[in-house]
Amino acid sequence: MTAAQNPAARRPAGLVIRPLSEAAAGHIATWRYQGQWRTYDSRPEDGLLSAEAGYQAVADAETDSLVGYICTGQEARVPGLAEKPGFLDVGVGMRPDLVGIRVGSDFGFAVVAHIAAEAGTADVRMRAVVLDWNERSLRLCERLGFRRVGTHVCAQDGKQNTYVLLER
Numbered sequence: 388m389t390a391a392q393n394p395a396a397r398r399p400a401g402l403v404i405r406p407l408s409e410a411a412a413g414h415i416a417t418w419r420y421q422g423q424w425r426t427y428d429s430r431p432e433d434g435l436l437s438a439e440a441g442y443q444a445v446a447d448a449e450t451d452s453l454v455g456y457i458c459t460g461q462e463a464r465v466p467g468l469a470e471k472p473g474f475l476d477v478g479v480g481m482r483p484d485l486v487g488i489r490v491g492s493d494f495g496f497a498v499v500a501h502i503a504a505e506a507g508t509a510d511v512r513m514r515a516v517v518l519d520w521n522e523r524s525l526r527l528c529e530r531l532g533f534r535r536v537g538t539h540v541c542a543q544d545g546k547q548n549t550y551v552l553l554e555r
Contacts, residue, residue: 399447399448399449399450399452399454399485399490399493400447400448400449401447401448401449401493402445402446402447402448402454402493402494402497403445403446403447403448403451403497404443404444404445404446404457404497404498404501405443405444405446406438406443406444407436407437407438407442407443407444407456408438408444409435409437411444411453411456412435412436412437412442413435414453415429415435415436415453415456415480416429416431416435416436417429418480418482418483419483420483420486421483423520424483424486426518426543426544426548427480430544436456436458440458440462441458441459441460441461441462442456442457442458442462443456443457443458443501444456445457445479445481445494445497445498453482454481454482454485454490454494455479455480455481455482455485455494456479456480457477457478457479457498457501457502458477458478458479459475459476459477459478459502460475460476461476462478463476463477463478463515463516464476464478464516465516465539465541465543465548465550466541466542466543467539467541468516468539468541468550471514473512474512474513474514474554475502475506475511475512475513475514476513476514476515476516477498477502477513477514477515478515478516479494479495479498481494487523491523491524491527492527492530495527495528495530495531496531499513499531499532499555512554512555513533513554513555514552514553514554514555515528515533515552515553515554515555516539516550516551516552516553517550517551517553518548518549518550518551519538519549519550519551525551525553528553528555529553531555532555533553533554533555534553534554534555535551535552535553536552536553536554537551537552538550538551538552539552
């Protein structure tokens, strides 16, 4: 069911970023996306996301319900993508029933602001990778100040995926 078809999906009033609990990680493992978006589904063989690996929860400030997660560093890189000195790799995931109801911009701006606050500077240099067919996320990254700088091709789940590299 898409967010547009789900009357229970509510736009968060505001977002907070906090440590990822084991309960939240278990919830994320159950998320299932539709169509080509299934590539973002968690795979049981990868285990649960964890705070120890650098994951943080993004939650609704009013209800504390889980909206998504962020990760940085190695956890945000896809296979074969090397670290780029001077840049922090950033990855995100948003709850499937919230996709498509215009939560992405609030989510993205909250993530960027949180990373800047953690770094102690608004000038922190970030890098993101987005599947080349994911136009919605590519547009969001550009609204957040990222610019396209190249592509990266890697094998995942038995197929070749092409990612757009973005830097801010």
